[in-house]
Amino acid sequence: MEKDSMNPGSFRIGLALEGTGWHPASWLLSSVTDAEEVFKGGYWTDWGRAAASGGVDFVTLEDGLSLQTDRFGTADQAHDRVRGRLDPLVTAAVLLATTDISEVVVSRNVTHTDPFHIAVQLASLAAIGPGRVVWRPQVSADARDATVVGGPATPQLLPEDVYVPTRIARRLRDLFRDAEDYVRTVRELWKTFPAESLSSGDTFLHRDMVAPLRLTGRERYPAAGPLTVPVPSTPKVAVLAHHALEPYRLAAAVADRVFVTPSQEHPIPALLTAFREIERLTPDAAGTEVYADVAVVLGDTAEHAEARLARLNEAAGFVWAPDTQVLVGTADHLARELGRWREQFGLSGVRLRPAVLSDDGARIVQELVR
Template sequence: MTDDRSFCIGIALEGVGWHPASWSHSSVADPAELFTADYWVDWARAAASGGIDFVTLEDGLSLQTDQFGTAADDAGRRVRGRLDSVVVAALLLSMSDISEVVVTRNVTHSNPFHVAAQLASLAAIGPGRVVWRPQVSADARDAVVVGGTSTPALEPEDVYVPPRIARRLRDLFRDAEDYVHAVRRLWATFPGEGLGGGGKFWQPEQVRPATLEGRPRYPAAGPLTVPVGTPPSVAVLAHHALEPYRLGAAVADRLFLTPTSDHPIPELLAAFHQIEELTPDATPTLMYADIAVVLGDSDDHAHDRLARLNDAAGAPWSTDTSIFVGTADRLADELTNWRDGHGLSGVRLRPAVLPDDAERIIHDLVPLLRPPASGAANSDAGRL
């Protein structure tokens, strides 16, 4: 099959990996390296040259923890803190050829006007290459950091019980829906043709306040201070629960599903489409899977790597999605089934350790999914 890029492959960049003990197994020697431009630009360039379609950048108001809802410890297993996702995105868009950068931005404790302007600025740097992932903050520590409105206190086990998420976070997700609509209204207040279009440098008649209907939660009227040529797409990370799915159906151009052994891809797709049918003005949505990966030369090698990581962390790795442990060949087969059997448009892969797992994704997995265009490769080389 030719390389038509119909199945998109993304890498979720996060520190030196997503496993809580990734730092103890990474070849990165100096934690300060994670706070340099070169570190992130080098990864974006490596991803682009290796056939990766997009990278994602995380955001957060408080320090990362090993488990949701717990305080950061001093065990030294993880580098705490992040660079600002918008600043990093500006670097990647201007200094690499990566096709898309998915920028996570908090919507619970921020202002729609500011976020709209930030993303519009990124869209000016990389037209058509910016995707926004609005992030609902369910961590009460975030409100403390910014002095914002308190959010419901969640225990770690609440994250994995859909009814609890739905009950406790309903208002936050409804607010997030209004927030995304507000940002999109603001993007429409200053279209790109308002600046430099029609042979004129400035066309003030193109720039106007937003039209506010009803009683919106975020009545940001604008106009925006930054012209918007190509509005960013919106991606939603949706755990298997009613409210995240409602948000995805209402505002998302793409949805990142989080399959588990209890909730496989077919079940998640069916559940989302049921909610989509009940959502007024639902937007067309591309479906992606979002999984963590631990890759190895063999299945035994991959499981041994995970065991050593878990030993270093002092507990088994528990995430909000499934953890694939095995070879690139088996992962390629799984992704092929998801695409051909269930119509998924892409996948976001969370590498357990950087550089190890990301390099295996780029060098071992991508060639299996993207056969050479020349057609010279044998038929076993490509599956998608």
């Protein structure tokens, strides 16, 4: 698919990097055979360069405090699955310094961290790659995370709750409200050390421009700053929001960009209507760009793609049912579907989660957007 056919500048395509892919059995069918490769800088640099050269607009990096698992919130003893991941902040720094990828979206936990350190980390990334850093604040809905890091206990979202909007809202309301305050605090901290305060010659710093925040009723996150890093460009904020009130409200309140997860029960038009209504009712909402977030299994033909998915499910021992729609077919079919979404629904872009990175990721960068 030619990039021009997607009207560059109005529809952006992102590649979600995660281990050897998003399907639980991706390791078994990946071209990667040495587990250590997934934890080497060259692996991620190669994918960053491939994405940039293939016309992908951004890549995303995942965060996680506990080891991945096949079933949300439940630990397992699997030995044939990818477990563990590099710190996304460090990986992002490598990609920004060694590749030409336009943007790196960095997931960072907000439930078991503090705003000051996250603000400094992202400001440091923004200094390495001005205008190329996007932050995805991640709410921890897995009770195991609190145990792993020794943090305060959090409400537990059970596997059967994940796809029920009312349960998400009821169990996680306070966590999402805290996340909204957290993001606002980080954004305020970014203002405490503006890049304009730096000078040259005998004067290094205009000290009167660097100052702590005036705390007025922000008891939840009373960080005042100032930061130790100047902020040359303020990172944008992106929120992954499953179809539920609280994630949508968080995105409407603080995000520049929202990734929505369509499904058969909740197609894109319904998600857009729901989100825009919540946005309309949210004070200070400023018009969030909406992206679809979908998984993909690609093949030479539709039958080949279906056969690949069946083989992956057989290797996993169960049918893959992620938290979003799975698009199965050829790269041309995917291009037509994305073009339809752009034309009919006015989406700003899409994030694609490849089932197997070495296969589906390669087809995305070689066949979809070249």
